[in-house]
Structure formats: structure tokens, C-alpha cells
Amino acid sequence: MKLRWLIASLLVTLLALSACAAPAPPAAEAPAASQEEAAPAEEAAPAEEAKSEEAMEPVVLEFYHWFGADLGETTIKEINDRFHEENPNVTVEFETADTGTYEQVINTRLAADDAPDIFGVFPGTKFHPKAKAGFLMDLSDQPWVDNLLDGAKVVALYQGKVMTMPIDQNVIGVIYNKQIFADLGLEVPTTWDEFLQVSEAIKEAGIAPMALGLKSAWVTQLIPYAMAPSAIYRDMPDFDAKMYAGEASFVDSPWAQMMADYLDLRDRGYFNDSPLGTDYNLSTDLMASGDAAMLVQGNWALASLRDKAPDIEWGMFPLPYVQPGQDIWVSAAVGGTITISASTEHPEEAKAYLAFWARPDIMELYLTQKRAFPAFKNLNPELDPAAAEMLPPLEVGSYPFLDQNWPPGVQGVMLEGIQSVFAGEMTVEEMLQEMDAAWAENAE
Numbered sequence: 001m002k003l004r005w006l007i008a009s010l011l012v013t014l015l016a017l018s019a020c021a022a023p024a025p026p027a028a029e030a031p032a033a034s035q036e037e038a039a040p041a042e043e044a045a046p047a048e049e050a051k052s053e054e055a056m057e058p059v060v061l062e063f064y065h066w067f068g069a070d071l072g073e074t075t076i077k078e079i080n081d082r083f084h085e086e087n088p089n090v091t092v093e094f095e096t097a098d099t100g101t102y103e104q105v106i107n108t109r110l111a112a113d114d115a116p117d118i119f120g121v122f123p124g125t126k127f128h129p130k131a132k133a134g135f136l137m138d139l140s141d142q143p144w145v146d147n148l149l150d151g152a153k154v155v156a157l158y159q160g161k162v163m164t165m166p167i168d169q170n171v172i173g174v175i176y177n178k179q180i181f182a183d184l185g186l187e188v189p190t191t192w193d194e195f196l197q198v199s200e201a202i203k204e205a206g207i208a209p210m211a212l213g214l215k216s217a218w219v220t221q222l223i224p225y226a227m228a229p230s231a232i233y234r235d236m237p238d239f240d241a242k243m244y245a246g247e248a249s250f251v252d253s254p255w256a257q258m259m260a261d262y263l264d265l266r267d268r269g270y271f272n273d274s275p276l277g278t279d280y281n282l283s284t285d286l287m288a289s290g291d292a293a294m295l296v297q298g299n300w301a302l303a304s305l306r307d308k309a310p311d312i313e314w315g316m317f318p319l320p321y322v323q324p325g326q327d328i329w330v331s332a333a334v335g336g337t338i339t340i341s342a343s344t345e346h347p348e349e350a351k352a353y354l355a356f357w358a359r360p361d362i363m364e365l366y367l368t369q370k371r372a373f374p375a376f377k378n379l380n381p382e383l384d385p386a387a388a389e390m391l392p393p394l395e396v397g398s399y400p401f402l403d404q405n406w407p408p409g410v411q412g413v414m415l416e417g418i419q420s421v422f423a424g425e426m427t428v429e430e431m432l433q434e435m436d437a438a439w440a441e442n443a444e
Contacts, residue, residue, distance in 0.1 A: 057089060059346050064096075064120070067120075078365070092118075116341060117350050123334040124400065125405060125408065128158050136340070144376070148377075164337040165337055167337060168335050170299055171298065171394065172332075173390050174295070174296055211287050214276045219280050221403075221415060222297060226318070228331065229399035230327070230328055231258055233329065249432075250433075250435045263422075284301060288308035288309035289309075315386050329397040329398060332400070373387070
């Protein structure tokens with residue numbers, strides 16, 4: 001009781017002294033505002049210090065992709081090491097797998113709410129189910145978006161939002177043996193009629209004008225894919241949108257003429273013997289041995305050709321599926337993308353990592369090592385000399401690989417259909433009808 005009384009007495013005394021204190025003179029009122037301003041600064045100092053300490057806490061970003069082991073152990077490691085040098089508190093742990101395994105693993109992890117912080121998604125409609133399910137972060141406000149090439153940006157969109165960052169592109173064109181062209185006095189054709197004339201001259205010289213390996217199902221699509229940008233999308237950029245709206249069809253489109261011209265090349269004898277019995281590897285063997293002069297393929301085939309025939313000078317030009325005076329559009333498509341998990345615990349660090357990738361010095365490092373085309377503007381990676389010949393045509397116009405904007409399932413029907421058409425088991429119209437049916441069945 002005495003203790004409580006003493007405390008109470010002291011409080012009363014202190015309050016009395018405070019009440020009796022003389023008021024401050026007018027001259028002292030001026031600094032009052034400065035004191036009030038200084039007070040928050042003193043209070044903020046510990047908060048800023050805490051924030052600084054928090055920013056430097058170690059962060060580990062998990063990065064999962066289908067990049068090959070060679071890129072992962074060299075180029076990707078270099079990129080990650082350089083990022084760590086500039087962001088010492090952030091470590092990026094990278095893992096890779098082949099595409100088949102990768103897709104299974106990433107789908108399982110997403111479903112189990114165990115997503116990596118950063119991972120790859122296949123461009124175009126193939127990633128849309130993941131975006132629809134809410135697994136991907138909206139990246140539309142990131143500064144690198146404005147630097148994307150239009151053709152690359154198309155396959156990064158879902159409902160008008162950029163959901164993933166394209167990092168490279170490949171092109172489909174005509175790879176050709178420059179020595180054969182020189183020996184026969186041939187020039188690179190710029191129209192379809194010129195292309196047929198060049199092919200006829202090569203055939204008359206006893207050389208297969210084109211190597212074609214239809215035994216590998218994925219090869220069947222390359223010639224139509226190279227035709228379509230000029231035949232359809234240059235003048236009808238909304239063709240796919242009309243297909244989704246049910247206002248267009250494969251049957252009643254330039255596809256019928258494209259397939260007729262595809263078969264016409266066979267009927268004229270411009271392919272090697274037995275394309276259906278020839279696979280992709282054998283088609284590159286025919287080119288390397290000089291038994292074929294041209295190959296409609298992606299720029300990725302150049303590495304194999306140089307390994308098999310290092311002394312041959314290769315060139316590349318866009319398939320000229322046009323009439324005189326028309327622009328040739330190129331089939332070019334994003335090969336890989338990087339996205340961020342919507343559930344990452346480190347969103348700012350993950351965004352910083354993608355921004356680091358988008359820097360010209362880093363992107364050119366990656367593209368030069370991969371020998372791939374850029375998805376961003378104003379980049380000059382070191383390309384294969386033959387592939388570099390496709391850069392000027394790319395600036396004229398391009399359209400993505402068709403399946404990147406198609407519903408799932410349509411591409412497979414097309415691949416099987418082309419093989420069946422070449423085997424005489426199906427008509428072009430029947431093939432296109434099946435493609436229309438697959439589109440209607442699988443469209444969102």
C-alpha cells in the first residue's frame with residue numbers, strides 16, 4: 001500500500017510541475033515546425049535500416065526450363081552468375097529436362113501448388129490453360145514489353161495480357177547449296193514461278209531439287225508453314241480470329257491451293273525419291289552429299305548440315321510463295337519463353353531476373369550461343385552466316401508457326417493428314433475437313 005501511495009504522490013507532483021512550467025517565448029515557436037519534421041525522420045531511420053537489412057536477406061529463385069544441358073551448364077550458368085554479381089543476395093538455381101519430361105513435371109508441380117519461381121511455357125495457345133488456371137503472373141507492365149517484336153508478342157498474350165517473355169525465335173526457309181546454284185548459273189528466286197524454274201533446272205542437272213523427309217511427321221508441316229504467311233496472313237491477319245469465331249474454315253481458304261501446290265512439287269519430281277520413306281536425318285544426309293540442292297527447314301538444321309558437310313557453303317532464303325510485286329512474309333516463331341509463377345514468394349526478385357534477361361547484352365549473349373533469332377527489337381546476335389541472310393526478309397513481315405495460335409489437337413490432325421494425302425489414302429479436301437472438325441472440337 002505504501003508503495004502505491006508513493007507512486008501516486010510522485011505522479012501528482014510531476015503533473016503539478018508541468019502545469020506550472022512557463023510558456024515558451026514567441027521566438028521559440030519558429031523552430032517548432034522543424035522539430036516536428038525532424039521527429040518522423042528519427043522514427044523512420046530504424047524502419048529504413050530494417051528495410052535495407054530485409055532487402056539483403058538471401059533469396060533463392062528456382063528456375064526450371066527445357067533448355068538443353070549444354071546451355072544450362074554454360075550459357076545459363078553464366079547469365080545466372082552475372083545476375084548474382086549484380087544482386088548478391090539473390091541466387092538462381094537452374095534445372096532442366098527434355099521437353100516431354102519437362103511438360104509432365106511442370107504440370108504436376110503446378111497442380112500440386114509447388115511451382116518454381118521462374119519456368120518456361122510453350123508459346124502461343126499451348127500455355128493458355130496455365131494462364132486460365134491462374135498459374136502465371138501478368139507481366140504486361142514490365143518495361144521490356146515495349147521492346148518485343150510484334151510477331152513475338154502475339155504468342156505471349158492471353159486475353160490481351162503479356163503472360164510470358166519470349167527469348168528467341170526460329171525461322172523456316174529454304175536452305176540451299178550455293179555451289180550447286182553457282183555451277184548451274186542460278187539466282188535466288190523471288191516468286192513462285194521463279195522457284196519452279198530453279199527447281200526444274202536443278203532436276204535437269206540430275207540433282208534432286210529438294211530433300212524432303214516426310215517419315216518424320218513434324219517435317220510434313222514445314223512447306224505449308226512457309227507458304228501460309230504470304231498466302232494467308234499477310235493480307236488476312238485476322239484469319240485465325242475468324243476461325244475461332246466460326247466465320248472461316250480451312251476448306252474454304254488458301255489452304256486448298258497451298259496443298260495443291262505442295263503436291264504439285266511432288267508430281268513435278270522436285271523431291272527426292274520416296275519422301276515418305278525418308279526421315280529428317282536422311283534428308284540432311286542428301287543435302288550434305290550434294291544429292292539434293294534445297295531443303296525447306298528451320299535454321300536449326302544448319303548446325304547438322306555444317307557438321308556433316310563443313311566444306312559446303314550454305315545459304316538461306318524465304319520460300320517465295322508469291323506473285324511478282326508481292327511481299328514475301330516469313331514463317332518465324334518464338335521457340336522458348338520465361339514466365340513467373342503467380343504464387344512465387346519473391347515476385348520483385350523474379351521480375352528483376354526477367355528484366356536482366358531482357359537487357360541487350362544478356363539477350364545477345366544467349367542468342368549468340370544458341371544461334372537463334374531475336375524476339376526483341378534492336379538486337380544483333382551473331383548468327384550462322386546462312387541464317388543471317390534471313391534477317392532482311394524478317395523485317396518485311398513474318399507470322400508465327402501456325403500451331404502456336406491454333407487450338408490443341410489441330411496440328412496433329414494436320415501432320416497425319418499430310419502423310420495420308422501423300423500416300424494417296426486421303427484427299428486434300430478430306431484432310432482439311434478433318435482439320436476444321438478438330439478446330440471446332442478443341443477451340444475455347
